[in-house]
Amino acid sequence: MKHGKKYTEAAKAVDRATLYDPADAISMVKKLAIAKFDETIEVHIRTGCDGRHADQQIRGAVVLPHGTGKKVRVLVFAKGAKADEALAAGAEYVGAEELLPKIQNDGWLDFDVVVATPDMMGVVGRLGRVLGPKGLMPNPKAGTVTMDVTKAVNDIKAGKIEYRLDKTNIVHVPIGKASFTEEQLADNFQTLIGAINKAKPSAVKGQYLRSVTVAPTMGPGVRINPVKLA
Template identity: 50%
Template structure:
């Protein structure tokens, strides 16, 4: 018995140093430089200040950059009650300078309308065969869905799959429409969808960090003004509580909307 206990004790004492060694093992080589870059970028931002759009974008473009062309995004905290359906903010808006992103579009249409969608540049066009592919195979190799109203008999049953992914088409966002060809052209050219989440936040891409600063300002202005113009009539108090501009790996800057 004493010998067995000694052997067990030896096993414990030989395993412990291995665990300790694993805990001390350093992380990926790029982790430390990345945090240093981020820390340096944060020193350029005054967290208490609300910046003009052009100044905020200038600061983002002046920050130390990553190896990829980062996306510039806008996030907004709205003074709405997300629990009330009449206060949900949802739709789409065309950004005058585009997003710089290639969008993969699936269209549900048949006949001449399907042909129009193909001519407009849709990546996938069909009807029940794509609904089955999504349901049975979990296929989601597309960024968005546009559907002709007559196709909702196929699309409607995909709500539980597409909804959580933010890909379910809707008349409010212009993705359920009889003008399928025109919708494809607009979204390919830089039209973006948006929808308020459970916290009353709205997010949208504005373009690439490599864009000319005036182009990013134009896109940001168009988006902010559109959100301002569709304020729910039942929303009370301050509507645009916070507006923030950031890049994929950069700091966030609070924006002075002027109103």
């Protein structure tokens, strides 16, 4: 993959052979974010899990203390009083069966997170083919299938992020924007790592956190010493 001049210049500042302390890595990544927009700072965690086994899956959610810096649009599938509750909590879109054709046929996906009350999962299940591949399917483990829609919406708006293993046993999550202070990014990073460590499946043997890299959207990654995070 060919990188542009800016990326190549920025990459020279990173010693690929060094495993940095979290604080040093975050400080470097802020300097490496040189795009004209406010880049997202992402963390990529390669685990020792084997996601092909159900007892080695990682999936959950955590509220980052300083949020992600992104405005999150929430769609809630609910009826009656629960629908009113979702709107009062600040959900952008609330509905039921009438939303199916809009999403299935018209390709409407102007939302970032989907929440559903348990009684609506039969309806939402029919959208599995559309929402599943985009990681938008509500899930009890992530707190997005719940009767407490007020808490769900509030948490998401406050900076709740979902983490899960991808096919290569890596977790990819945002921890904020380049405009955040180093302290804010460090707080968010430590909160995320705490949640990932807590979520360690008991079936995983050997080193759990194999590699941890923090990177801006358009810039090179900085590797963090995973031994310091256990």
